[in-house]
Amino acid sequence: MVFKTIKKFWKYNFLLTFLITLESGGIILSTVYLSKIMDSLINSDKYAFLESFAISLFLWLIALILGYIKNIHVEYAKQKQVLYIRNKILSSISVKSYEEFHEKQINEYISWLTLDINTLEEQCFGNFYLAISSFTLIVFSAIAILKFSYVLLIIAIVAAIIMTIVPNRLRKQLDIKNTSLSKKYEKYISKVDEWIKGFPTLISYNKNYLLKQQLNIENEKIANLKSDLGKTKAIINSIIRFLSVVFQYSIIFVTGIFVLSGRLSGGVIFSIGDLTGNFFGNMSFFINEVTMFFSTSKIIDKINFDNSLDVPRIPLNDNEFTFFNQIKIKNLEYDFPNSQKILIPDMNFIKGGKYAILGKSGTGKTTFLNILSKNLGYTKGTIEIDGQNINNIDTKKYRDKISYVKQKPYIFDLSLFDNVTLLDNFDKEKVEKIIDKIELTDLENIDSLGLFGKNISGGQAQRVEIGRSLIQEKDILLIDEGTSNLDSETSYIIEKAILLNPELTVIFVTHHLNPVLEKMFTDIYEF
Numbered sequence: 001m002v003f004k005t006i007k008k009f010w011k012y013n014f015l016l017t018f019l020i021t022l023e024s025g026g027i028i029l030s031t032v033y034l035s036k037i038m039d040s041l042i043n044s045d046k047y048a049f050l051e052s053f054a055i056s057l058f059l060w061l062i063a064l065i066l067g068y069i070k071n072i073h074v075e076y077a078k079q080k081q082v083l084y085i086r087n088k089i090l091s092s093i094s095v096k097s098y099e100e101f102h103e104k105q106i107n108e109y110i111s112w113l114t115l116d117i118n119t120l121e122e123q124c125f126g127n128f129y130l131a132i133s134s135f136t137l138i139v140f141s142a143i144a145i146l147k148f149s150y151v152l153l154i155i156a157i158v159a160a161i162i163m164t165i166v167p168n169r170l171r172k173q174l175d176i177k178n179t180s181l182s183k184k185y186e187k188y189i190s191k192v193d194e195w196i197k198g199f200p201t202l203i204s205y206n207k208n209y210l211l212k213q214q215l216n217i218e219n220e221k222i223a224n225l226k227s228d229l230g231k232t233k234a235i236i237n238s239i240i241r242f243l244s245v246v247f248q249y250s251i252i253f254v255t256g257i258f259v260l261s262g263r264l265s266g267g268v269i270f271s272i273g274d275l276t277g278n279f280f281g282n283m284s285f286f287i288n289e290v291t292m293f294f295s296t297s298k299i300i301d302k303i304n305f306d307n308s309l310d311v312p313r314i315p316l317n318d319n320e321f322t323f324f325n326q327i328k329i330k331n332l333e334y335d336f337p338n339s340q341k342i343l344i345p346d347m348n349f350i351k352g353g354k355y356a357i358l359g360k361s362g363t364g365k366t367t368f369l370n371i372l373s374k375n376l377g378y379t380k381g382t383i384e385i386d387g388q389n390i391n392n393i394d395t396k397k398y399r400d401k402i403s404y405v406k407q408k409p410y411i412f413d414l415s416l417f418d419n420v421t422l423l424d425n426f427d428k429e430k431v432e433k434i435i436d437k438i439e440l441t442d443l444e445n446i447d448s449l450g451l452f453g454k455n456i457s458g459g460q461a462q463r464v465e466i467g468r469s470l471i472q473e474k475d476i477l478l479i480d481e482g483t484s485n486l487d488s489e490t491s492y493i494i495e496k497a498i499l500l501n502p503e504l505t506v507i508f509v510t511h512h513l514n515p516v517l518e519k520m521f522t523d524i525y526e527f
């Protein structure tokens, strides 16, 4: 994904490589002029001294200006590319079905969008531009060294090869450790989320200490992994630095011999000192940067981007789906991955009918509603709507006809209005009518209901969920104990309003069937 991104933004990257190359050229050329400055001093040549001094300074200033322009654009290009990957991650999540989404822990997704993307930004893209800069400095230093003596260049090249090969095995270890740290972070976020959210429960059982105890176990694991990773990085760094010092001194030694034997002028020793410093310094930077670039670019590869291709998935059946007559459930069975089996009784739901589903806890009522709303796919038995198996109906079109009030309502950190409309453009009057119907007018002026509905009661949250499904005006309404937290008077008012809608087909899972409303149901099924 990282390479694809770099390719996609090739114009920026090409421009930056060009700027970096010019900057590096300026730096190295000014260094070459150092030997000229020294030679002019040795020869007491005033004019040559002034000329080479001015050129060297001028080249440095140019390199500084180019560096400034480059730095600004590096940040811009980095952000563009990170934004692109963020968007790709969001697309890959957005196209997931209910089942696909639940294959992973929710916090893994959060980790992709926070920790992983930050690692990419800092360590991967950051190192990419640094590596280009180091590489161009190495190449220009090599050319400059060649200008003085090919023997010196041969030593430099041999050194470069050795420095690249020696810590190779350690580099592979670094890859593995980086990937396992990223996975550990995903689990860590899950744990933090789990125990922080559960803290109010811990308080009421006087078990506050569990928060520290449980999270400290994870903290220690992360700390150990990080220090282990740091050790590997430090060893690689030290090996490269050691080799670079050895080779740098070798070159200065050989240059010294060449100067003493008259093959090179005395001033060269000054340039060669800087050039080898540049060559080996940047060689060790380059190796580190490339190592980090490759090891962190793999972090994002665990995300399956294939499903986020810009083309939409091909619908199973392109025909508009309309519900005319009846839904038939026959021999339906659901097997959970842990081999838990749910057997669902045969049922018929006629259009406009009102149905109650009763049954003991754990008998599969929620599972059935999840299958009927196409959240879960089924393999055994059939669900037919007007004779058409729902497996053959395009999921999006199917959901345009069906609303599902879940057992546990989810409230966003938005106003009541936005929570009901889910940011859709509904007519204001229509929304107000619904808010009135679910008896929540007193919440209308609150800025936000709070994350997970922390500013409202459990019963109010349930009513928001009901309002959300009613405003959509779908043909079929599934309710999973949607009024269980309401007082009997409010639940009576709301249930009655729903049951009085002649167009709506209602399938209502409940443990508290109101005896007065019982006669309004077309049929009652028992699980």
Ligand SMILES: Nc1ncnc2c1ncn2[C@@H]1O[C@H](COP(=O)(O)OP(=O)(O)OP(=O)(O)O)[C@@H](O)[C@H]1O
Pocket: 336, 337, 338, 340, 342, 359, 360, 361, 362, 363, 364, 365, 366, 367, 368, 407
């Ligand atoms: N993701 C899952 N993996 C494995 N088993 C599950 C999963 N979800 C539910 N179950 C099991 O399936 C059974 C049916 O659960 P379901 O939530 O459908 O029951 P229910 O009738 O709606 O219960 P309640 O009335 O308490 O809401 C339960 O025994 C539950 O343990």
